[in-house]
Amino acid sequence: MAYKIQPMNFSELASQPHRRFNPLTREWVLVSPHRAQRPWQGQVESVPPEAAAQYDPNCYLCPGNARAGGMTNPAYTETFVFDNDFAALKPDTPAGEVQEKGLLVARSEAGRCRVVCFSPRHDLTMARMSVAEIRHVVDTWVREFSALARDPNIQSVQIFENRGAMMGCSNPHPHGQIWANQSLPNELAKELAAFADYRQLHGTTLLNDYLDLELKKQERLVCANKHFVLLVPFWAVWPFETLLVSRRCVSALDELHDEERTALAEILRQATVRYDNLFRTSFPYTMGFHQRPTDGAEYPEFHLHAHFYPPLLRSATIKKFMVGYEMLGMPQRDITPETAAQWLREVPAQHYLDLPLPPISAR
Numbered sequence: 001m002a003y004k005i006q007p008m009n010f011s012e013l014a015s016q017p018h019r020r021f022n023p024l025t026r027e028w029v030l031v032s033p034h035r036a037q038r039p040w041q042g043q044v045e046s047v048p049p050e051a052a053a054q055y056d057p058n059c060y061l062c063p064g065n066a067r068a069g070g071m072t073n074p075a076y077t078e079t080f081v082f083d084n085d086f087a088a089l090k091p092d093t094p095a096g097e098v099q100e101k102g103l104l105v106a107r108s109e110a111g112r113c114r115v116v117c118f119s120p121r122h123d124l125t126m127a128r129m130s131v132a133e134i135r136h137v138v139d140t141w142v143r144e145f146s147a148l149a150r151d152p153n154i155q156s157v158q159i160f161e162n163r164g165a166m167m168g169c170s171n172p173h174p175h176g177q178i179w180a181n182q183s184l185p186n187e188l189a190k191e192l193a194a195f196a197d198y199r200q201l202h203g204t205t206l207l208n209d210y211l212d213l214e215l216k217k218q219e220r221l222v223c224a225n226k227h228f229v230l231l232v233p234f235w236a237v238w239p240f241e242t243l244l245v246s247r248r249c250v251s252a253l254d255e256l257h258d259e260e261r262t263a264l265a266e267i268l269r270q271a272t273v274r275y276d277n278l279f280r281t282s283f284p285y286t287m288g289f290h291q292r293p294t295d296g297a298e299y300p301e302f303h304l305h306a307h308f309y310p311p312l313l314r315s316a317t318i319k320k321f322m323v324g325y326e327m328l329g330m331p332q333r334d335i336t337p338e339t340a341a342q343w344l345r346e347v348p349a350q351h352y353l354d355l356p357l358p359p360i361s362a363r
Contacts, residue, residue, distance in 0.1 A: 014336060022235035023198070023206055025190045029237050030325075030332040033339075052123035052172065061173035063120045078133075079140040080117040087113035089179060091153070110153060111181045116140055118174040125163065125174055125282055127272035127351060134265035141178075141289075142253045142261070148180045149254070149294035156181050156188055156293050159253075164284025166311055166319060184293060191290055192302065199301035207303035208249050220341040223270045223349070227263035230271050232341040237331040239313050239320050240278065240340050242271060244306040251302040252291035270349060271308060277347040281316035285309060 008018070019028045060067045063075045069085025089111030098106040118137045119129060126134060141159050148157045161176035162169045184192065198206040214220055214231050222230045222242060233243040244267060250256060256264065275283035289306045292299040313320040313335075326332050348355060 014338065019330075020235045020337075022233075023210070024194055024235075025187070026194055028330055029235055030330055031336060032332060032334050033336045035334040054121045054123050056122045056173070059122055059171065059173050061115075061117050061171055061175055062122050076117065076120055078136045079119070081140060081144060082115055084113040084115050084177070089113050089181065107183075109182060111179065112148065112151075112154070113180075114144060114148075114178040116144070116176045116178060118176065122173050125272065125276075126161075126268060127276045127282070128353075129174070129269065131262065131265045131269055134268055135262055137176075138253070138256075138261045138265050138268075142256070144178050145252060145291065145294075146254045148178070149252075151180070151294075153182050154180045155295045156184050157291065158185060158188070158288060159291075160286065160288030162286050164282065166284040167286050169284075180294075188290060188293070192293065192299070195299075195301040195303070205249050205301055205303045207245055207305060211245050211247070219338050222274065222341055222344045223267070225263050225266055225270075227260045228267040230267055232337040232344070234337055236337045236340065237333060238309050238311065239333060239335050240275070240308075240310050240344060241337075242308040242344070244268075244271065244308070246304045250304050251299050252304055253289065255304070273349060273351045274344050274347050275308075275310060277352045278343060279312060279316040280352050281312075283310055283312065285311075 008016075012018075013031070014033055017030070017032045017034065019030055021028055056062055057065065059065060061073070063073055063077075063080070066072050067082075067085055071082070071085070073080065073082075089109060091110055091112050093108050093110040095110075096108045098104060116137070118124070118126065119133060126137075129137075145157050145159065148154050158179045158181070159176065160179075165172075195206050198204075198209075202209065211229060214234075215229070220232045220234060222232065224230065227247050228244060229247060230242055230244050232241060236242075246256075246260070246264075248260070250260075272283070275285065286309045287306060289304070291304060292302040311319045322331065
């Protein structure tokens with residue numbers, strides 16, 4: 001059955017089911033805002049903060065402790081980086097391929113996996129670290145990216161953090177990971193193709209034009225400073241997904257100057273504090289930077305950005321799942337990106353443990 005397409009007002013997106021296009025991946029997400037009005041009988045309470053010691057003698061990431069692989073951590077005082085003892089990628093993987101009728105295809109994949117301990121303190125999260133402490137993490141990311149990018153066998157460097165047990169994090173000590181591949185991972189490859197096509201068509205970068213649009217509309221902005229903007233993207237899949245974009249079009253962390261590195265630390269703290277304050281809990285998420293490939297080529301179309309993918313839906317205990325239609329058809333969400341941005345924008349910028357807030361009622 002053919003439908004005649006009629007122009008929609010943006011105001012209709014708050015009440016009518018519709019699809020939104022993600023220009024980075026060129027995929028769609030189904031938005032069903034009317035479903036957010038349905039009765040909710042699930043849990044909505046916050047959870048009490050867990051008490052954690054600054055040092056845990058049983059933690060394999062704390063200073064001076066033995067790791068599972070047999071090495072002993074130094075008595076580090078800022079950040080500490082080491083090769084993952086149980087790495088998913090190995091630099092000495094021999095080259096090889098399986099190929100049968102184009103249906104059974106496999107190729108070897110070499111690379112390196114690094115672990116970045118953000119702080120010697122076991123009880124911190126990024127939301128509870130100072131801007132100066134996060135700046136040490138940013139500088140460490142820059143050094144690691146630069147060093148791995150010089151390896152001729154590495155084509156991409158993925159810097160990311162899995163925060164919280166809900167996201168599969170096996171150790172609460174504040175840390176992230178760096179995986180360096182000899183090939184381009186799927187998500188980076190999709191974005192790179194979209195960026196290249198957009199630049200060829202428009203002569204500008206996709207994220208630069210998108211950021212200009214969002215700054216004019218202001219609807220989905222969460223917070224910003226002189227050098228970075230945090231917003232809920234128009235095409236967000238996860239309920240409180242955010243996109244962190246540099247105002248200046250740089251292709252990777254190694255191009256940031258001193259003031260921009262500090263600004264990045266500031267916006268990362270802002271983002272994580274606002275997440276924690278939303279449901280008064282240590283908010284779980286996966287966060288990661290997308291940067292240019294490291295094969296030595298020029299990528300003027302690429303624009304540095306980071307994605308936050310948090311799983312919480314309505315409270316500290318209710319998680320968003322990808323099930324049913326979402327696994328078989330396309331992702332779907334009920335809370336609109338505009339509403340999510342408003343909630344994140346309106347929570348205090350000071351952490352709730354430092355400035356007690358009244359309990360958050362059911363949304």
